[in-house]
Amino acid sequence: MKTKINKSKFKILAVIAFFALSFQSCSSDDDPVNLAAPVISDFEYGEGHHDHDDDDHDEEEEAYAYKGSDLHLEAEIYAEAIVSSIEISIHAHDLEVGDNEEEWDFEQVYTDANYLVINASFHEHIDIPATAPAGEYHIELIVTDELGNVTEVEGHIDILDVITLSDISIDSEVVRGDDFHTEFMIDAVNGIHSISVDVHAHDITPADGEVEWDFEEEFLEGYHEETEVEFHEHIDVPATAPAGEYHITFTVEDEDGNTKEYETHIDVTAS
Incomplete structure (x- = not known):
């Protein structure tokens, strides 16, 4: 009789252990997996x-x-x-x-x-x-x-910017019949295609002996295809140019068609 009771107890303990392991396994499967952030x-x-x-x-x-x-x-x-x-x-x-x-x-x-x-x-x-x-x-x-x-x-x-201008030095006044100085550094990643200068007057009416003056010129020599260069030019002002304020636009175009402008003014005086 004693042996039978021990066997029964053993069977009961075995069943309890089985269900305990099964429950633990299910719980582990349901727990979220902690994965590290990317x-x-x-x-x-x-x-x-x-x-x-x-x-x-x-x-x-x-x-x-x-x-x-x-x-x-x-x-x-x-x-x-x-x-x-x-x-x-x-x-x-x-x-x-x-x-x-x-x-x-x-x-x-x-x-x-x-x-x-x-x-x-x-x-x-x-x-x-x-x-x-x-x-x-x-x-x-x-x-x-x-x-x-x-x-x-x-x-x-x-x-x-693909084109940058720096160290700009341009005369702010010039006597007609003389020339004015322009100077600045150009950095153009794609290379310079051309540099244009446009000078025109601000509503100036020519007096007797004066002739209306505008200036447009494209500069290539020494600048074309350069990626880093100093623009240094002297622009003549006719002796017959009317005195007054003039607007100047410098336009640098690179080989890809990008442009960079710089605008300023200059006073042309009679003497």
């Missing part, structure tokens, strides 16, 4: 830039791109859960919008099939309008996985 590395954008996690460099290089060109972006993404979206956001830092410019911001969410994977290589090119104001822009790369985990990296990039 990791972004080797984030590259524009020219002259390297990822800020690169230990081979002591400090981050300045990133830049040119108006009217495209902005290259790439990054490596490691995600334990499948990526659901990759977003790029670019916006300016209180930039002044000049003549012939339009405020530019960029936002786009990428859900291409080749990005919706565990490990993704992000590679895109974004067009920068030629009318975008030059200056510093903030750039963000945001990766979201299917579990809702979000990882973000950010940086700054300078959007540059």
Whole structure:
């Protein structure tokens, strides 16, 4: 009798253990799996830039791109859960919008099939309008996985003019019959096609012995196809030119048809 009771107890304990293990297994299956948020590395954008996690460099290089060109972006993404979206956001830092410019911001969410994977290589090119104001822009790369985990990296990039004028020195006054001096540096990424100078009067009525004077000339020699050059010319003012204020426009055109203008005034005096 004693042996039978022990066997019965054993059977009961075995059944209890079975159900306990089964319950534990089901509970484990129902528990959510904790997967880490995506990791972004080797984030590259524009020219002259390297990822800020690169230990081979002591400090981050300045990133830049040119108006009217495209902005290259790439990054490596490691995600334990499948990526659901990759977003790029670019916006300016209180930039002044000049003549012939339009405020530019960029936002786009990428859900291409080749990005919706565990490990993704992000590679895109974004067009920068030629009318975008030059200056510093903030750039963000945001990766979201299917579990809702979000990882973000950010940086700054300078959007540059394809043509820049600097060190400008132009006479503000000239005696008619003499010449006036013009000088400035030109940096043109795509090479200079031509430099035009236009001088015209501001509602000046010629007096006796005076002849209405306007000046237009295109300068090529010594400048055409150069990417960095000093424009240095002397422009003759006829002795018969009416005295008064004249408007001057310098227009630099590059080999891609982009233009940069600089405007100023000069007073032509009788003596």
